[in-house]
Amino acid sequence: MKTRRSSLDVFAQLGSLRRYARSLTRNDADAEDLVQDALVRAYERRSGFRSGGNLRGWLLSILHNTFIDRVRSARAEQQRMDAAAQLADASMEAPQEHSARLAQVRENFLALPEEQRAAIHLVAIEGLAYQEAADALGIPVGTLMSRLGRARAALREMEENPSSRPGHLRIVGGTS
Structure with missing residues (x-):
């Protein structure tokens, strides 16, 4: 029985694809990933290959475009990460005075009896x-x-007479 040979003999082009991918990525593992992604794209677009056309040029073009897409994607991801870092840098913890004040308010709130706190x-x-x-709460509005x-x-x-609550913390130089 005669086996039908595909018009797309990709195996013969693997050496060229790997060499070009290594020159683009400068890393063997990344080059292999790039070749694999390019071959997947070539397979998906195999109907676009003209019969009798230059298979090597077509595959190298797909490999190159795949590399460019990866570079653009990495650049966009880096820009997103930089923007997120700038946002993180712009936000800062509240100054110590505000943190202490917030702790006082929380302490006062928690010191209320349960039914008042719930209301x-x-x-x-x-x-x-x-x-x-x-x-x-299951109670009348009044x-x-x-x-x-x-x-x-x-x-x-509690705000006007801070000494009335236990564990009072007074902010020196700030508003109490």
Whole structure:
């Protein structure tokens, strides 16, 4: 039985493809990956090859274009990474005074009784309407409003009279 020989004898061109890929990438492993990717592209586009055309030139052209696509992709990725790094550099931790102040606010909030803390959390942090917060807690709206009033008054007292709370931290030179 006679075997049919493909008009695309790619195996005969592997040496040229590998040499050219090594000259482009300057790395054996990257060159092999490049050749493989180029051969996959050539296979996918095999219908575009003109019968009787220059197979070697066609394959080398595909290899070259594959390399250029990789370079562009790497450059674009580097630009994205640089932009992300600039954003990361632009953001900075809050100055020590702000961090200490935030810790004080958190400490005051956590010092509230549980029912007041829950009420103020739902309304002030979660943004629920009074009726929604009351429903979530299973209490009448009037009770919710009473708890909110007591919680706000307690927080104001802690702010105005810091010595009334244990473990008070006073910021020297800043606003207390």
